[in-house]
Amino acid sequence: MAAFPFEIKAVEGKARTGVLKTPRGDIRTPAFMPVGTAATVKAMTVDQVKATGADIILGNTYHLMLRPSAERVARLGGLHKFMRWDKPILTDSGGFQVMSLSGISKLTEEAVTFSSHVDGSKHVLTPERSIEIQADLLGSDIVMQLDECVAWPAEEARARKGMELSARWARRSKDAFGTRDTQALFGIQQGSTFEALRRESSDRLREIGFDGYAIGGLAVGEGHEAMCEVLDYAPGLLPEDRPRYLMGVGKPIDLVEAVARGVDMFDCVLPTRSGRHGQAWTWDGPINLKNAKYAEDESPLDPDSDCPASRDYSKAYLRHLFKAEEILGQVLLSWHNIAFFQALTAAMRAAIAEGRFERFRREFRARHLSQ
Numbered sequence: 001m002a003a004f005p006f007e008i009k010a011v012e013g014k015a016r017t018g019v020l021k022t023p024r025g026d027i028r029t030p031a032f033m034p035v036g037t038a039a040t041v042k043a044m045t046v047d048q049v050k051a052t053g054a055d056i057i058l059g060n061t062y063h064l065m066l067r068p069s070a071e072r073v074a075r076l077g078g079l080h081k082f083m084r085w086d087k088p089i090l091t092d093s094g095g096f097q098v099m100s101l102s103g104i105s106k107l108t109e110e111a112v113t114f115s116s117h118v119d120g121s122k123h124v125l126t127p128e129r130s131i132e133i134q135a136d137l138l139g140s141d142i143v144m145q146l147d148e149c150v151a152w153p154a155e156e157a158r159a160r161k162g163m164e165l166s167a168r169w170a171r172r173s174k175d176a177f178g179t180r181d182t183q184a185l186f187g188i189q190q191g192s193t194f195e196a197l198r199r200e201s202s203d204r205l206r207e208i209g210f211d212g213y214a215i216g217g218l219a220v221g222e223g224h225e226a227m228c229e230v231l232d233y234a235p236g237l238l239p240e241d242r243p244r245y246l247m248g249v250g251k252p253i254d255l256v257e258a259v260a261r262g263v264d265m266f267d268c269v270l271p272t273r274s275g276r277h278g279q280a281w282t283w284d285g286p287i288n289l290k291n292a293k294y295a296e297d298e299s300p301l302d303p304d305s306d307c308p309a310s311r312d313y314s315k316a317y318l319r320h321l322f323k324a325e326e327i328l329g330q331v332l333l334s335w336h337n338i339a340f341f342q343a344l345t346a347a348m349r350a351a352i353a354e355g356r357f358e359r360f361r362r363e364f365r366a367r368h369l370s371q
């Protein structure tokens with residue numbers, strides 16, 4: 001029996017909408033998880049994040065084990081209490097962040113060894129230690145297995161090696177996690193752009209049995225079209241009755257096309273990171289508030305939004321904040337972008353529930369890609 005019930009409410013083509021029920025609250029799918037890497041969704045209070053409609057946020061093993069350390073978070077009552085977020089938290093396992101952020105790292109059958117990007121100190125992460133940090137010390141609701149995300153492009157032999165190591169680490173992760181009632185464990189499908197490898201990866205994960213299944217190893221440079229080609233088959237290789245999570249994705253158009261192909265959950269730094277750099281995501285596509293054309297534009301980013309950042313401030317004011325390097329600009333655009341990503345997933349949920357997702361997708365593409 002899986003830890004958290006997943007109730008699929010409506011299906012249209014491959015798109016699904018449903019609810020993943022957890023002891024800390026319901027996660028409505030399709031769901032977008034704001035990234036709270038270092039126990040904060042950057043530049044936002046948890047009350048702001050909650051008001052955008054987010055049901056769940058993501059935290060990172062890699063960052064928290066280095067600073068302030070998993071043991072310290074545990075002594076302070078766990079990650080939820082520490083950061084004052086009482087809804088579900090999904091934590092990533094660390095392997096992907098080691099590869100993208102740390103100094104020289106060494107990967108063996110047993111573990112990944114790396115030096116901290118904070119102070120250069122040496123650390124070791126095994127599948128078992130990642131489970132201990134996430135489940136026992138941080139107190140995560142959804143725990144991810146440790147995996148290896150192979151860089152793109154990859155030769156098939158190299159992609160196979162990473163997929164097979166990830167499958168063996170999936171087994172070790174499951175053994176370390178055991179079975180729990182109040183926490184879930186997700187496996188991660190790997191295999192780069194090779195269908196046979198994705199199929200074998202999925203078969204091995206299904207054999208072990210997880211509460212949910214992630215699609216890893218995408219959005220690593222292959223581009224939207226190549227990612228969509230993998231998503232034409234990858235979600236369908238995973239169990240239909242469990243949530244499917246596309247890791248580290250993506251742009252609004254990526255979310256819409258992935259939902260059309262059967263994905264239920266997403267996370268990405270894009271709304272907060274691009275917001276800190278002056279980029280706002282809107283129904284009409286992305287805009288850069290630093291552009292001179294907004295200097296005297298009194299319209300808000302979205303008059304119909306119930307997010308104050310989207311509705312109450314003029315583009316002229318937001319542009320001024322970025323030109324003057326005022327930190328409120330970063331706060332307001334992070335807030336607006338997170339609210340937009342939540343509005344987008346809410347719109348997809350409603351469209352699927354009402355059987356008009358294909359029309360929504362067509363109209364979204366036409367409007368969002370128009371400029």
Ligand code: PRF
Nearest residue numbers: 096149216217218219247248
């Ligand atoms: N594995 C893990 N985390 C991830 C990825 C992955 O493949 C990706 C790939 N886009 C983002 N985050 N564990």
